[in-house]
Amino acid sequence: MIRISFILSLLLILCTGGFIPAAMTQEGGATAQNTTELTTSVGFPLRILQTKIAGSRLIAQPYTDRRVPAMVRIIETFPHGSDFRYDIEFRGFEPGRFNVVDYLKRDDDSEFTSTPLWVNVEPILAADKVRPIPLPQNESQFRSYYIPILFVSGIVWLGGLLAILFYGRGTLKKASVITKTTTPAEKMRPLVDAAIAGNLTPAQQAELERILSEFWSTKLNLGHLPADQLRSTLREHPEATKMLEQIDFWLHRPAGEATQPVDVNALLKPYQDQNITNASD
Numbered sequence: 001m002i003r004i005s006f007i008l009s010l011l012l013i014l015c016t017g018g019f020i021p022a023a024m025t026q027e028g029g030a031t032a033q034n035t036t037e038l039t040t041s042v043g044f045p046l047r048i049l050q051t052k053i054a055g056s057r058l059i060a061q062p063y064t065d066r067r068v069p070a071m072v073r074i075i076e077t078f079p080h081g082s083d084f085r086y087d088i089e090f091r092g093f094e095p096g097r098f099n100v101v102d103y104l105k106r107d108d109d110s111e112f113t114s115t116p117l118w119v120n121v122e123p124i125l126a127a128d129k130v131r132p133i134p135l136p137q138n139e140s141q142f143r144s145y146y147i148p149i150l151f152v153s154g155i156v157w158l159g160g161l162l163a164i165l166f167y168g169r170g171t172l173k174k175a176s177v178i179t180k181t182t183t184p185a186e187k188m189r190p191l192v193d194a195a196i197a198g199n200l201t202p203a204q205q206a207e208l209e210r211i212l213s214e215f216w217s218t219k220l221n222l223g224h225l226p227a228d229q230l231r232s233t234l235r236e237h238p239e240a241t242k243m244l245e246q247i248d249f250w251l252h253r254p255a256g257e258a259t260q261p262v263d264v265n266a267l268l269k270p271y272q273d274q275n276i277t278n279a280s281d
């Protein structure tokens with residue numbers, strides 16, 4: 001009875017050990033030791049696990065030419081005594097029968113020979129279909145009008161640019177001329193009226209003196225004289241001194257003294273010249 005149980009246990013262990021490699025092969029990938037030829041489809045990667053190849057370390061040949069029908073990549077390398085075991089990924093781009101070893105080489109560029117490792121790459125397309133059917137190209141109605149629209153848009157843009165360069169500049173020159181027609185007399189009149197009424201502020205007084213100085217400096221070509229020298233020069237001029245003396249009287253007359261009647265138009269007559277422009281224009 002004991003002998004029968006021992007024999008049955010031994011048979012069970014042997015049977016179980018025989019099926020384990022097959023199960024591992026289906027779950028993790030193909031192994032070169034269990035099959036001589038492997039099969040995959042065009043474009044699909046095939047992993048060949050734990051492949052022992054004698055000799056020094058191997059590396060995959062670089063894939064630099066798209067005309068090469070297959071590509072090999074070494075996923076991982078394991079030492080195996082004086083040899084190595086490899087996890088290899090193979091990918092075929094054309095139907096056919098390929099030797100994986102042809103796409104490997106020694107890391108030290110030494111001579112490499114090994115047992116062939118064949119892979120059959122099966123096509124996915126039908127036998128009469130060598131390439132995918134090209135997609136139909138729909139002609140857009142807008143495409144036929146693209147060039148005329150682009151041409152008209154360019155003309156409109158160029159016309160707008162020319163209008164800005166020539167018409168806009170002419171309008172700007174006319175406007176600038178119009179803004180420079182104010183005479184010194186027109187600027188001085190509200191300041192003179194405030195001086196007559198005794199309401200001239202220090203800021204207005206400074207503005208009135210500035211207008212006088214710039215007017216006579218430009219008209220008499222006096223240049224940039226110091227303030228005291230310019231004032232003494234204007235005191236000697238028969239027309240300029242009239243306005244200066246009148247301003248001094250308005251500003252420094254005693255409180256309560258009656259204002260003498262003044263012909264403002266006659267006083268401002270020398271300043272009606274429009275050709276004399278001030279810095280404030």
